Amino acid sequence: MHALIIDDSKTMRSILRRIVTELGFETTEAGNGQEALDVLEAGLVPDICLIDWNMPLMDGYTFVTRVRADDRWRNVTLMMVTTESEHGQIVRALAAGAHEYVIKPFTPDAIIEKMELLGLFAQEVPA
Amino acid sequence: MISPTSFAYVADLLRRETAMLCEPGKEYLVEARLLPLARSAGQPDVDGYVALLGRDPSERAKAIDALTINETSWFRDLAPYQAFTEAMLPPLLEARAHVKHLEIWSAACSSGQEAYSLTMLLKENLPPGWTARIHATDVSTTMLERVRAGRYSQVEMNRGMPAQRLVTWFTRAGNEWEVSPELRSMVTTQHLNLAAPFPPMPVFDIVFLRNVLIYFDLDTKRDILRRVSTRISPDGFLLLGSSETTLDLDDAWTREAAGRVWMHRPRTAARPAAAAPAPITAPALSQTGA
DSSP states (O other), X not given: OEEEEEOSOHHHHHHHHHHHHHTTOXXXXXXXXXXXXXXXXXXXXXXXXXXXXXXXXXXXXXXXXHHHTOGGXXXXXXXXXXXXXXXXXXXXXXXXXXXXXXXXXXXXXHHHHHHHHTTSOOOOOOO | OOOHHHHHHHHHHHHHHHOBOOOTTOHHHHHHHHHHHHHHTTOSSHHHHHHHHTTOHHHHHHHHHHHHOOOOOTTTTSHHHHHIIIIIHHHHHHHTTTTOEEEEEEESOTTSHHHHHHHHHHHHHSOTTOEEEEEEEESOHHHHHHXXXXXXXXXXXXXXXXXXXXXXXXXXXXXXEEEXXXXXXXXXXXXXXXXXXXXXXXXXXXXXXXXXXXXBOXXXXXXXXXXXXXXXXXXXXXXXXXXXXXXXXXXXEEEEEETTEEEEEEXXXXXXXXXXXOOOOOOOOOOSOO
């Protein structure tokens, strides 16, 4: 399983990398939407993209619309991880094709539970 | 760190008031939960606050509230909610077709995430014309106020709430999110200590009693399960936490698997409803193999 982490904050990328690495994901990082698109164009097809909204060059919303418009990436799960917390923003992101939405700040459990919700990971349940 | 004497006092208080066990090793938890209360009561540390508890009943109530709060998330563990929609609702929709109504108990409801998660599933799955009521109970009055308010912080909303349901059922209220009046109208609250005799309550079709029995000693667990069995309809369902079981505790229940979870049902439900009058039998044998 592979996660593409897209955020202009190195610290945030590192936090997310640690969480998903513990779930068994390999990771690739990008500092903005354009860099992330370049990664996809170069041939990487991740299982999930974790996407910040506000970034230079190309924001996360635009990245989502670009990915959703291209059939090569139809199976890639898109999850926004952003400080944008208005009701209308979330509706907009979902309408553009984001599957899930986590608002910063978050606890690691929040990311793990959403990944499970998306069927990307199953927590062990005691017998 | 809290002194052994203070910890023993708090453990005893919890045991007497709620029958919950607070064993050595939980000092950090007691400290973390009581420190904010100590500060707001003007006490320099938790020991000073515990000394105050002996003479101030209202602080005692607050302390019990703080100590019985559990972290929770929406659709916690997922599998129980799948069992709810896929295994429990279908037979009940058939069996209750004449009343078109379901009564559900969210026991030890904490801040209400379980109760409201269930209302969302009911809204999505009940046929037109059906109604349902979630009866949310807790030992903490603070928690019940939170359920009634139906307001949750951003951090709480992040915990397992699917984004689509968030935008469908919640609106922003300042820094918080508020559940829709439509869902709130499906939930009633009642103060209830599971360890004490139950107040008058409806008979329930489904009981969620998850991750709470673990806090009680064996005799209290048995007693709670026995009293729950009197509040559940013969064809109803009881759901416990993933590490909890009725096995070896109360033989009035049978277990049925639904995906990754066990649904517990009153033993009578295992017999066909239209069978001849039940013969007089010896007391049910306890289940084997556990």
